[in-house]
Amino acid sequence: MARETGLHLDTVRRWRGRFAQAGLPGLKDRQRWGRPASCTPLQATEVKALACRLPAETGAPISRWSCPEPAREAITRQT
Structure with missing residues (x-):
């Protein structure tokens, strides 16, 4: 899958794990850390x-x- 999509193997593994654990909702963007955006x-x-x-x-x-x-x-x- 990583080769076909051009993504890093670790990224594919992470997404597959999330999908296996929670289905499609597991693939939604997660809340990110850091300073919130200062502009729209x-x-x-x-x-x-x-x-x-x-x-x-x-x-x-x-x-x-x-x-x-x-x-x-x-x-x-x-x-």
């Missing part, structure tokens, strides 16, 4: 779309994007 999926998509454009096209006063700048620009546009 729509906001994340807008920032990614902005980052794919050159800053000059958007009117941003910079020559290239750094990591936090697309998010900062998106926040500025929303206000």
